[in-house]
Amino acid sequence: MAQKILVVDDETVLLDTISYNLEQAGYQVIRASDGLIALEAARKNSPDLVILDIMLPGIDGLEVCRQLRRERTTATVPIIMLTAKADEIDKVVGLEVGADDYLTKPFGRRELLARIRALLRRADYPIARERDKKLAQEAAAFDDEQTVPKSKNLISGGLLIDQAGHRVNNRGQNIELQPKQFDLLTYLVRNRGTVLTRDQLLHNVWGYDYAGDTRTVDVHIRWLREKLEEDPASPKMIQTVRGVGYVFRG
Incomplete structure (x- = not known):
């Protein structure tokens, strides 16, 4: 169709x-x-x-x-x-x-x-609403020491990213993200602990042929913080490295 x-x-x-x-x-x-x-x-x-x-x-x-x-x-x-x-x-x-x-x-x-x-x-990811309850249960059971399982879920603390189902769960709560927000969060988590410049994020998430500018990254980072951080004004997960870019601490 x-x-x-x-x-x-x-x-x-x-x-x-x-x-x-x-x-x-x-x-x-x-x-x-x-x-x-x-x-x-x-x-x-x-x-x-x-x-x-x-x-x-x-x-x-x-x-x-x-x-x-x-x-x-x-x-x-x-x-x-x-x-x-x-x-x-x-x-x-x-x-x-x-x-x-x-x-x-x-x-x-x-x-x-x-x-x-x-x-x-x-x-174009499969809709997996029936997994919501399972994701919530899994996320609640995860602790800070766990890493990426064989299911290809990305896990950091209470954050779970179901890459196949395009779903995000943060400490038992399902988080609805737009496609670009999901891509950005996934890239940050995959590179946790690494400071990433705005240009790196723009190129690797939006694509090398994207005609946008680095303010696009800042806007999407703010959206992610509002949805994931307990206090978006004082983020613990996605931190700013002044003069360089951003780093995911988890």
């Missing part, structure tokens, strides 16, 4: 162009021309990915993104935001509200398809 992509833009020509290119690439396209229609379409169709323009009539793309992230059925769907502005602040705000990637108009067909494939590839 073709993967479904919701495309949201009020520019008819661009909406038609993106839709045509995606359909030619084998995707099923759902179209929306304003924010309210986009939210309704997302709830009804459960898309695999959303391409979302910032400037929309009704409610703008940033608010649409916020609302999608609050709803259970769309909380982790990959979102690519589009903007006609090249201002860095727009990009940072887009990431703040939950976007996974960002494209500035005009952009090429190949670049768009490459970003889509990368996000869908990272999000």
Whole structure:
């Protein structure tokens, strides 16, 4: 079955162009021309990915993104935001509200398809909701001395990362992460105790062809701390090494 992509833009020509290119690439396209229609379409169709323009009539793309992230059925769907502005602040705000990637108009067909494939590839993990109870029980039993088991789970203290199921459990509580947050946490835990620069994280988590900047890393680190740390303002798991980058202490 073709993967479904919701495309949201009020520019008819661009909406038609993106839709045509995606359909030619084998995707099923759902179209929306304003924010309210986009939210309704997302709830009804459960898309695999959303391409979302910032400037929309009704409610703008940033608010649409916020609302999608609050709803259970769309909380982790990959979102690519589009903007006609090249201002860095727009990009940072887009990431703040939950976007996974960002494209500035005009952009090429190949670049768009490459970003889509990368996000869908990272999000394409089997749904394993039936494992939630088991993960909670396992996490509660783990202690600080345990290491990676044969099941390929990553374990550090009370944190358990089920790589196959794309699930995270922290001290008995299941944590819902977006695909990029999951990738970043996994990379940090795999390299626990090693100080990693922002460039290293950007290259190894987002990919060497990613056109973003290191502020993207800082935004995602803050998200992880808010979800995992007892006190995000004084993190113990993901620590900042001033002037260098970040290190996972576990």
